[in-house]
Amino acid sequence: MSPYIPRNVIIKYSKPGELVLDYFCGAGTTAVECELLGRKCIAIDINDKAIELAKKNINFSVESQQLTFVNKESHLEVYEPELKVGDARDLSFLQDNSIDLICAHPPYANIIHYTDSKEGDLSFFDIDDFLKEMTKVAKESFRVLKPGRQCAILIGDTRRKKHVIPLGFKLINVYLDAGFKLRELVIKRQHNCKTTGFWYANSIKYNFLLLAHEYLPIFEKPKTHFPLSVRERRIDYGRVVPTLEKPPLKRNLDGVETTTVWIFPEKDFEERLNKNVIDRYSNRGGYSIITFVSNSKNGMDFTKRNTQKGKELLFIKSPFLSSNPSNLNVEQYLKETKEIVNRELPSINKSGFLVIQTQDVRVNRYIEPLAKRLVDMLTFDNLWLKEIVVVTQEGANLSPLSSTEYLRIVHQYLLVYEVRK
Numbered sequence: 001m002s003p004y005i006p007r008n009v010i011i012k013y014s015k016p017g018e019l020v021l022d023y024f025c026g027a028g029t030t031a032v033e034c035e036l037l038g039r040k041c042i043a044i045d046i047n048d049k050a051i052e053l054a055k056k057n058i059n060f061s062v063e064s065q066q067l068t069f070v071n072k073e074s075h076l077e078v079y080e081p082e083l084k085v086g087d088a089r090d091l092s093f094l095q096d097n098s099i100d101l102i103c104a105h106p107p108y109a110n111i112i113h114y115t116d117s118k119e120g121d122l123s124f125f126d127i128d129d130f131l132k133e134m135t136k137v138a139k140e141s142f143r144v145l146k147p148g149r150q151c152a153i154l155i156g157d158t159r160r161k162k163h164v165i166p167l168g169f170k171l172i173n174v175y176l177d178a179g180f181k182l183r184e185l186v187i188k189r190q191h192n193c194k195t196t197g198f199w200y201a202n203s204i205k206y207n208f209l210l211l212a213h214e215y216l217p218i219f220e221k222p223k224t225h226f227p228l229s230v231r232e233r234r235i236d237y238g239r240v241v242p243t244l245e246k247p248p249l250k251r252n253l254d255g256v257e258t259t260t261v262w263i264f265p266e267k268d269f270e271e272r273l274n275k276n277v278i279d280r281y282s283n284r285g286g287y288s289i290i291t292f293v294s295n296s297k298n299g300m301d302f303t304k305r306n307t308q309k310g311k312e313l314l315f316i317k318s319p320f321l322s323s324n325p326s327n328l329n330v331e332q333y334l335k336e337t338k339e340i341v342n343r344e345l346p347s348i349n350k351s352g353f354l355v356i357q358t359q360d361v362r363v364n365r366y367i368e369p370l371a372k373r374l375v376d377m378l379t380f381d382n383l384w385l386k387e388i389v390v391v392t393q394e395g396a397n398l399s400p401l402s403s404t405e406y407l408r409i410v411h412q413y414l415l416v417y418e419v420r421k
């Protein structure tokens, strides 16, 4: 884990002297950052060798003065992290409501093994069993965390048979089911993703993208039960088709994006995005695009639906999401999307694609993770999730930070489904 992850999380969600827990300690990255930032830390790992290594890694000396320089905060004390062998599923050595922040990085099911099959090592559980074990971890996390405080978990997706397995979204569900709210859903880019060699060649040959992002959900244990907003705006969504002219196309993957993170300049963002979707997922232009628009917002009329049969690609866009929808809007959007998919699916060819462009939104204080909600919802037998792509504008994360305590949402998603008949 890059030290920047615990570092940013610790600075944003804790104060000097507070207690941070990492129950998947590994080499001790969180513990080292806690030591540098003047936070107390308890870190456990199932693997005694990891704990030994972590103990070596925290063995450095920092002067209080150095800490002050790093933190721009005065009177920082140095606390030695408490490191020990333990199991994240059983935190009984910790009292209820005793931890100020959790920051942890679990195994990604059984993609990489961390021990020689040590009893309790979650990196030996396949996806469903891994998630089942993680429900115990999430439950314990909820118990030990103080109300109103945060739990940050770094997790990535995996791939089977050239299709993505949304491990990140599935793990988010596990924590939500334990009672957490989703305060932020941060995307972490992976910069070491190779665009050469074996995997790159295969990704072109078999038309899949190289996984280049991970998720950093920041969960919050609510202080009290959070009341629903009383005033819900009601918006009707029309459907406008088609929005794009058909460019002459032949599937040519040269020059299209090859990883799961697409970054385009602001000025031709939508065009570049559309072109990449169409180039990659449609061969000869047999596609149609459905755009959801908010009627009340920009007064667009209903346009007759494109009834073309035998599509290779159906692309559903929903630009209204950026205008602060309410809970009711969110539910309505999901319902309408499902209806469109139900209605249009028969007109997509076998091995054709359904692509949905969507975005997380903040409703009241918490994130409504719409991409995850759609993935949860679209469980049709003949739809097979192929890709989760993250799309963002160049420099979007560089503009000045807003002064609020919440992060700006600067990314969208493309959910790519393959149609099986």
Ligand SMILES: C[S@@+](CC[C@H](N)C(=O)[O-])C[C@H]1O[C@@H](n2cnc3c(N)ncnc32)[C@H](O)[C@@H]1O
Pocket: 001, 002, 023, 024, 025, 026, 027, 028, 029, 030, 044, 045, 046, 047, 050, 086, 087, 088, 089, 104, 105, 106, 107, 108, 114, 115, 120, 121, 122, 123
């Ligand atoms: C992704 S690594 C953590 C890496 C760590 N963030 C770092 O920077 O070194 C996951 C860790 O979880 C540990 N682990 C697996 N099952 C566990 C369990 N039941 N309880 C605690 N740790 C466990 C593994 O031994 C491994 O060190």
